Amino acid sequence: MSRKLSLPTELKPDLDIRDNSFSRSRSSSVTSIDKESREAITCFYFCETYTRKTDSSTAPSLWVGTSLGTVLVIVLNLPPAGEQRLLQPVIVSPSGTLIRLKGAILRMAFLDSTGAILPPAYEAWREPNAPDDKDEKDKLRKRRPVSVSPSSSQEISENQYAVICSEKQAKVIALPSQNCIYKHNITETSFVLRADVVQMSNGICLACFCANGHIMTLSLPSLRPLLDVNYLPLTDMRIARTFCFTNNGQALYLVSPTEIQRITYSQDTCENLQEMLGELFTPVETPEAPNRGFFKGLFGGGAQSLDREELFGESVAGKASRSLAQHIPGPGGIEGMKGAASGVVGELARARIALDERGQKLGELEERTAAMMASADSFSKHAHDMMLKCKDKKWYQF
Secondary structure, three states: OOOOOOOOHHHHHHHHHHHHHHHHHHHHHHHHHHHHHOOOEEEEEEEEEOOOOOOOEOEEEEEEEEOOOEEEEEEEEOOOOOHHHHHOOOEEEEEEEEEEOOOOEEEEEEEOOOOOEOOOOOOOOOOOOOOOOHHHHHHHHHHOOOOOOHHHOOEOOOOEEEEEEEOOEEEEEEEOOOEEEEEEEOOOOOOEEEEEEEEEOOEEEEEEEEOOOEEEEEEOOOOOEEEEEEOOOOOOHHHHHHOEEEOOOEEEEEEEOOEEEEEEOOHHHHHOHHHHOOOOOOOOOOOOOOOOOHHHHHHOOOOOOOOHHHHHOHHHHOOOOOOOOOOOOOOOHHHHHHHHHHHHHHHHHHHHHHHHHHHHHHHHHHHHHHHHHHHHHHHHHHHHHHHHHOOOOOHHHO
């Protein structure tokens, strides 16, 4: 036997109202979760700077940029250097600082009070398992870098500037006041693919490459437009993935899987481009100089002193036999030998000129023979055509 239990009639509407409110609350929560799940981290930057408006000294921090244009500042509390640094954990806590821009965050950088770029903070890693040798321990202790803890940081009265660039705009934030002192809308109809803070010959600037092919540069920290050139429309995703700016007004990207394109947007680099081009060569060992022979020195043309002992002496040719005649120098000597050599060289030159003239005449004769053969073939062809034409005609038809 079964019984069906039901609520009183007057309580059912209240239940329906609660169910509807719960469903609406649940749907709104799900929508909020879906919206938050679409936000992703696009860039981050480690630095030692001011994290809050009330800070009087810098501290290690991590600046995180998201795809919805939000910049979050996270404080990193590092333990003191030495054994505590290896044993105690790093405490991570949000600072509460929040900065918003249009579009996804692409690049962040920090400048000091003079406008010079600050390099990212880092610490060299060392092997924790030190060797047993005492000398090695002393060397490692000497090489160990000094880590500045937040409590012992040096107070800096000068301000810093945070440069933040997104797909649509760029901002310069003064620290620690966190006031936006400069703002520039880079593009309205397109979006930025790549942005970098680069070093130029006379300062630093913010270089941007947009999807519509424009390369733009902005001065820092004033964000004043310096250059806007329509270079290359986005036709290949490989360009968008590999495009990057470098110092001294240069940029690189892959045009194919095996080819790198290098461009420049600096006048100084263009003027010194020939000096910057590299050379590709294969190292080859220098061969030994060939021995200079007697006849090469004799007919080479240049005057050269000859030594009889060096050519026919006993140290080179050995001791002469008694049956050989001795050399009796003539009245001419070296001068007579030079005259004979010059005469031989002149005869060889005249013979060479005669051979060249003979070859030229043979060439002309060959051309005339070919022309006569062509004329004979033409005459034979015309005679044959005339014979075929007059073959079947009678004498009275001519």
